Structures are given as C-alpha cells and as structure tokens.
Amino acid sequence: MHSVEGRVVIVTGSGQGVGRGMAHHFAKAGATVVVADWNAEKMARTVAECRDLGAEALGVPCNIMEQETLLAMVDTTIGEYGAVDAIVNNAQTFRPNAPVAEVSADDLDVFYRSGVLGTLWAMQAVYPPMKAAGWGRIVNFASSMGIVGGVGFGAYNASKEAIRALTRTAAKEWAADGIVVNAIAPAAAPPRAVGSAHYEEFMRTSPMHRNGDPELDIGSVAHFLCTDACRYLTGQTFMCDGGTYLWA
Ligand SMILES: NC(=O)c1ccc[n+]([C@@H]2O[C@H](COP(=O)([O-])OP(=O)(O)OC[C@H]3O[C@@H](n4cnc5c(N)ncnc54)[C@H](O)[C@@H]3O)[C@@H](O)[C@H]2O)c1
Structure with missing residues (x-):
C-alpha cells in the first residue's frame, strides 16, 4: 500500500528546488517520473x-x-505511459515581495495565473483520465505564509490560500471517483533565501532549527500522498515544516 512503484507521477516545477527533490524521491521509489518545467x-x-x-x-x-501547454503535457504523459496516476502541482512563478499597500495587479496576476489557474488547469487536465481509472492522487502546493498572513507576501498568500480552497473543494467533488486531493505547505528554503530575514526567523523559531530537505522531508510526504495508503485522507494541508506551525 505504501509503494509508488510503477505509478506514473507528474511533478511540475521539478527543474529545481522542492520539485527537483521530490522527483529524486519518486525516482528512487520506482515511480515513472514526468518532469514538467518551463526551464528546458x-x-x-x-x-x-x-x-x-x-x-x-x-x-x-x-x-x-x-x-494549452498543461493539457499538452498531460496528453504527452498519457500517450507515452498510458496513464497519469498522480500529479504534484508544485510549480509557481514568483514576483518580488510587496506590502499589501503596494501590491500591483500585474504581480497578483502572475501569482494567480501560475498558482491558482495553473493548479486548476492541471487538476482539470488529469481529472478525466483519473476518473476513468477510478484512482488518482493530486498534491497541490500551499504555504504557511498564506495561512499566517506572512508580511510582504500579500499577492503570493492570496494565491496559495485560493489553492487550498480548490484542494478542499475538489477533494469533496472527486472523492467518489477514487481521487484524493491534498496540499503540502513546505519549509525547504532554496539557497537564494538563506540569510534573508524570513529564513533567519524560521531557523530561530522552528523547533528543529533546520531547513527542510526537498527529497527527504518533503518528498517523503508527497510520496505517501500518492500511494494507496493515502486512502482516507483528503482535502488536507500537510505542514511539512519541522513543527514550526502547529494548528490543532
Ligand atoms: N521552498 C520553500 O520553503 C517553500 C515554502 C512554502 C511554499 N513553497 C512552495 O513550494 C513550491 C516549490 O517552491 P521552490 O522554493 O522549490 O520554488 P523554486 O522557485 O526554487 O522552483 C520553482 C520551479 O518551478 C519552475 N516554474 C516556475 N514557473 C513556472 C511556469 N510558469 N511553468 C512551468 N514551470 C515553472 C521553475 O523553473 C523551477 O524549476 C512552490 O509552489 C512554492 O510556493 C516553497
């Protein structure tokens, strides 16, 4: 039940960072990995x-x-492997942080197009084949910043919370089709963030006082969410952050 061996798993944004680490994890676990990224x-x-x-x-x-490129990517996957068992909607296009008073429509548009629409379109693209198979796993990417209202991240936060709303809604709408839909809110800062005030605050307040490892810490949770074992959990957000944000 805990295996992804032979499963066809798409990881968007797996050219670097968390997505790349998760791709490595799925590869080691024997999955067929589709690396979907805009950076060739x-x-x-x-x-x-x-x-x-x-x-x-x-x-x-x-x-x-x-x-259209998302639809083509899913079509290519099915054409090549005959199925798409799981998709990890990890990619997001970033814009510089700005306080709410200065958030521009352009910034919001990029976060929404890549975060909310990108996730929605990817979910819509995999829904018909997953429904036909009677089995599917969808893992979306949220952020603790959206949940706590991280200062300076207004446009990003709005997009990440919208993704969580979509996750919960699809979880209910597609549960009867054998599809479970969950979200991960990771803490695995990329090298470019090391030294930033946000990163230093995380390291100071996190109970484990360490950054997350994309492959070992985030990949292991994404792995579980793509298995048969994840059969009674849906619509949830998993805080993969070393216990930094505890809600209940
Ligand atoms: N790293 C963290 O600590 C952290 C914290 C909270 C949430 N997240 C979320 O986790 C996910 C991964 O974050 P990361 O830090 O690894 O990001 P990253 O910027 O390091 O990597 C993003 C990847 O997505 C690709 N990408 C960006 N825009 C794309 C587009 N329009 N189409 C296709 N590919 C595109 C990039 O080429 C890159 O390979 C994101 O959804 C992010 O919001 C990360």
Missing part, C-alpha cells in the same frame, strides 16, 4: 538525475500559466 536546461538535468537513479523519466516542457 533544468528540466533536462532532473530527467538525467532520475534516470541515473534507475527510474523511467521523461521531460515535458510546459508553462503552467498557459492552459
């Missing part, structure tokens, strides 16, 4: 790494802000 060079690197780990892997370029 980084995508090719992750594909090569997954193959080196012994996995079947395929890079399919896509820009999650354009619906």
Whole structure:
C-alpha cells in the first residue's frame, strides 16, 4: 500500500528546488517520473538525475500559466505511459515581495495565473483520465505564509490560500471517483533565501532549527500522498515544516 512503484507521477516545477527533490524521491521509489518545467536546461538535468537513479523519466516542457501547454503535457504523459496516476502541482512563478499597500495587479496576476489557474488547469487536465481509472492522487502546493498572513507576501498568500480552497473543494467533488486531493505547505528554503530575514526567523523559531530537505522531508510526504495508503485522507494541508506551525 505504501509503494509508488510503477505509478506514473507528474511533478511540475521539478527543474529545481522542492520539485527537483521530490522527483529524486519518486525516482528512487520506482515511480515513472514526468518532469514538467518551463526551464528546458533544468528540466533536462532532473530527467538525467532520475534516470541515473534507475527510474523511467521523461521531460515535458510546459508553462503552467498557459492552459494549452498543461493539457499538452498531460496528453504527452498519457500517450507515452498510458496513464497519469498522480500529479504534484508544485510549480509557481514568483514576483518580488510587496506590502499589501503596494501590491500591483500585474504581480497578483502572475501569482494567480501560475498558482491558482495553473493548479486548476492541471487538476482539470488529469481529472478525466483519473476518473476513468477510478484512482488518482493530486498534491497541490500551499504555504504557511498564506495561512499566517506572512508580511510582504500579500499577492503570493492570496494565491496559495485560493489553492487550498480548490484542494478542499475538489477533494469533496472527486472523492467518489477514487481521487484524493491534498496540499503540502513546505519549509525547504532554496539557497537564494538563506540569510534573508524570513529564513533567519524560521531557523530561530522552528523547533528543529533546520531547513527542510526537498527529497527527504518533503518528498517523503508527497510520496505517501500518492500511494494507496493515502486512502482516507483528503482535502488536507500537510505542514511539512519541522513543527514550526502547529494548528490543532
Ligand atoms: N521552498 C520553500 O520553503 C517553500 C515554502 C512554502 C511554499 N513553497 C512552495 O513550494 C513550491 C516549490 O517552491 P521552490 O522554493 O522549490 O520554488 P523554486 O522557485 O526554487 O522552483 C520553482 C520551479 O518551478 C519552475 N516554474 C516556475 N514557473 C513556472 C511556469 N510558469 N511553468 C512551468 N514551470 C515553472 C521553475 O523553473 C523551477 O524549476 C512552490 O509552489 C512554492 O510556493 C516553497
């Protein structure tokens, strides 16, 4: 029940960061990994790494802000492997932080197109084949910043909370189809964030006082959410952050 061996798993934004680490985890676990990213060079690197780990892997370029490229990516996956068992909607296009008083419509638009619409379109693209199969796993990406109202992250926070709302709604609408839909709110800051005030505050207040590892700390949870074992959990947000944000 806890295996993803032979499962076809799409990870968007797996050219670097958390997505890349999760791709490595799925590759080691024996899944067929579809690396979907708009950066061709980084995508090719992750594909090569997954193959080196012994996995079947395929890079399919896509820009999650354009619906037709997402549909084409899912079509390519099904054409190549005959199924899409799971999708991890990890990619997000970032804009510089701004206080709410200065958030521009352009910034909000990029966060919404990549975060909310990108996630919605990806979910809509995999829904028909998953429904037909009677089984599917969808993992979306949220953020603790959205939940706590992280200062300076207004546009990002709004998009991440909208993704959680979509996650809960699809979880209910698609439960009878055998599809479970959950979200991860990770803490695995990229090298570019190390040294920032936000990162230092996290390291100071986090009970474990360490950054998350994309492959070991986030990948292991994404893995579980894509297995048969994850059969009675849906619509949830998993705080993969070393216990920094505890809600209940
Ligand atoms: N890193 C963290 O600590 C952290 C914390 C909270 C939430 N998150 C969320 O986790 C996810 C991954 O974060 P990360 O830090 O690894 O990000 P990152 O910026 O390091 O990597 C993002 C990846 O997505 C790709 N990408 C960006 N826009 C794209 C587009 N329009 N189409 C296709 N690919 C695109 C990039 O090329 C890159 O490979 C995001 O959804 C982010 O909001 C991360």
